[in-house]
Amino acid sequence: ISLETYRTERLDDLALLIQKTFRCYRIRKKFVAMTTAQILIAKFWRKYLKSRKVRKIRELKLMRKSVNAIQRCYIQWKRLLYLRQLTTEVTRLTSPVSKSWPHVPSYLQETNSLLKILFHRWRCRQYRRCLDNHPSDRLRLNEKSTASEIFKGEKESYERSITHPFLGDYIRLRQNSQWRRMDSSPIVFADLINKVARSSGKLIPTVLVTTTTAILLLDPRTLSIKYKIHPNSLKQITMSTLNDDFCVFQIDHSDEEVAMETMPRNSCICSNNLNSGDKVDYDGNNTGGDLIFHTCHLIEMVTKIVLVCGNFCRNFGNHSLNNCHGEKLGAEMLRVVFSNE
Template sequence: MITNNPFNNTHTIYFLRSTIIIQRHIKHFIIRKFLTNIYNNLPTSSPIDNRWPSCLKCFIEVNEELKRIFHKWRCYKYRQKLDQIECNKMHEKAIASTIFKDKKLSYARSVPHIFCGDYIKLRQNPKWLKMSHETYEHYIVFADIVHKINRSDGSFVQKLLVVTTKGLLIIDYRTLEAKYIIPAFEIIQISLSPFSDGIVAFNIKPHEKSQKGDFMIISNHAIEITSKLYLVILNICNKPPIISISPKFQLNLLNTKLNVTVISERSPIDEIFAQLPKISKKANDMNIII
């Protein structure tokens, strides 16, 4: 007759308990080592620092979640340090990304550049101060010299383009005489090409008193102009303008329409705005070769 040995049973129970305790300590040790490694190798507090510690396969999901939480926290801390002006600049950059990312070739080059707004220090110009009081256009969002494209023959004329919190102005840069004063609510569409160029077309709401119609400009800051004007129109009208990014668009010239086609002969790696584009016009068709 076989009998159970009490000693053997007790030994087995202690062995199983010991195994569980050892496994638990090993698991805790591995987790502690994983967390300690992250703590000792955290990236900087800069939101653009993409470094993050590697881990074992079993921690990949947790590791990614910790990375997301840490990045969200440092973005929050970074935003807390910004004043209202810096927050506005970041908002403009975010709008530019929404509008142009993967849609316009020149967008990627604009990302590291700060939107300066007033490139010619117009705010300090006595003539502007006088004109702003007469037109009630006080706060400058953007100001720079641009090339306005003549719709009749495709020639270029240098003008001063100013975006204010109320709308858009085209001004003679020598005399500061206003040629166009366009309230924000009258700008219904902004058209651009998908290429590396600075062509911007403004489509204006038809108006009985208007004798101007739509118009085009070329600027080194097409991305910035569009982004800032987009926000101005959104703030005033509670809805954004239509943004069209296409090699073909149309301008309304009083009772006629002008069909514009932008043709790119430039390599994507060529420097932007090396020279002004070539323009040919026949009847109601205009080809812009960049």
């Protein structure tokens, strides 16, 4: 091979090497530029995504804060509205036994229960203060409470007597001048009732007067005293559990001084042949026994007689409610049965 040929081949190889190196440099430079650009783009893209996420988190926090603020203001407004409504409505709920109460939202249940307890205690306190200022109201409350203890769940006619006030003197005996001359004891109960006669079983009108010291049976026309029963001589009061108005007074005749007493000879039914301490019926029978009464104010009459007897005997609680019991009418025992039939 000649030198010229070798030189030509060598120049071709060198030219190819130069081209290869240049192309490699150019492509590498382009690759490095693309890599740098890709890294920069990825960097800014991640930064953008992160900033957008942070912005969303901030917006969510702001939204929650706003919601909480709005909700808090709304609840405070509802509470204020509830308290204003409660203030106007509870002014009518003065009775301690009233169970009515305004409607309350679900989120105020705990507050409502506490306010209800506090208001109930407050009105009970106010009611007690009123009772302290008005002793007559305290007495009526005591009578109603005693009636509830005796008859609630035991006597069918008790329910209709709850709303009926205990008046005591239904015949205005306190204004009667003849009564004021005859007895100065305070009247606890006075009413025109019916007494069952021992001999015939008929209903005889009579006036029953309960004072603080005795139980009196008066003639309805002349107001003359027919019977006088000391509270210590009243052994038991018997009634039925049904919706009737009968009661039986069982009298203890063992002590003649405190049992039923006849009045002096000027009494219209007393005979000159009666001895002191004899028990006299309206029929004129000289016999002792239990007394059967019929009255439309049975609950009030029995309650007040129990209270009067309780003043003489602290442990007095001799009252029974059953539909079958034996009663003494004169010298005989009678079996009394109450039935709905």
